[in-house]
Amino acid sequence: MMLQLIGLWESVQDFIHTGGNVLYVVAAVLFIMWVLMIERYWYVTSIFPKMKREIVAKWDAREDTTSWYAHKIRDCWISEATDKLDQRMLLIKTLVAMCPLVGLLGTVTGMIAVFDIMATQGTGNPRTMAAGISMATIPTMAGMVAALSGVFFSSRLEVKVKREKADLVDSLPHH
Template sequence: MAVWIQNQTLGLANIIHSGGMVMGPLIALSLVMWLLILERTLFFRRLYRKNMGSRMAITHIRDGRIPDPGQYRGAVSLLVTEFIRTRTGNPKLDRHLLDASVSRINRRMTKFLALISVLAAMAPLLGLLGTVTGMITTFDVLATFGTGNAKAMAGGISEALITTQTGLIVAIPGLYMKGFLERRATNLQQRISRVGLYLRRHL
């Protein structure tokens, strides 16, 4: 097992080295993107679990009772908790505060999604940059040695292909996850907006 891991590590190191200078930024971009995706995935997972209904929400608001985190952790619970902490007791003002709470929470749903989209879109562009630098290397070898140095030519071509491949490998799942997270964010925003309208009518 240790030998296999060592071989895989060496193989990966060789691929990164063969990809040239563009591989470093590509790897960094990929790490940042996936950390943001993981953060959003865990955030949405928490908001989908242990949710409360609209009637339970209005009961907590009328009693001035912040939901128990052990019983309720979902998006509606987050809205109820934030509203109870900011309410004044004035129904007219409280309706505005409720609307502000709904808007604030809905904005939190889309946090980092635009950045994830930008990073996923940048990956194939960096891969294309690697393609260009690899072809430049190949043409430099051709200009210097002609077709007599096949090894140097292969290095430039492999740099071009590896960076293109890596850019697509980073971008495709990144764009898929961005769409997946956007759908979950939209569902939660719609749920919070519906509950917000229900609570507004009963304040």
């Protein structure tokens, strides 16, 4: 078991060495994105249902649910709950969109390495050029894979948030 972990760690180190330091940035963006998505999923499934029950209980406890003031109070509660549901969703979408861009940054730095090698050593050494080309393609691939994982999960999370918003509005009937 320990040898397998060591082998896995060495392969990750080789991957990062081949892809360049930009992979650290891709990994950081990916980590932050997933932490935020997991937090939002936890909020929507654990915290928000309690909040919704409290809002519905407050609405049901009101004697007046038909006046203009009652409707404004209802709208305020819905707005506050919606704001809490939408927290960090824009940041998550931004991080998903950043993943391929950070990968492209790796492409640019890798191509600069290739051109630097060509300028100093000429085009006669394909091995040194191959390292730069790997440094150009691997971060792009890593950025795209990170973005794909984020797109799938964030879109499912967004649908869940929209469903919760609609369910809250339906739970507070206005007569």
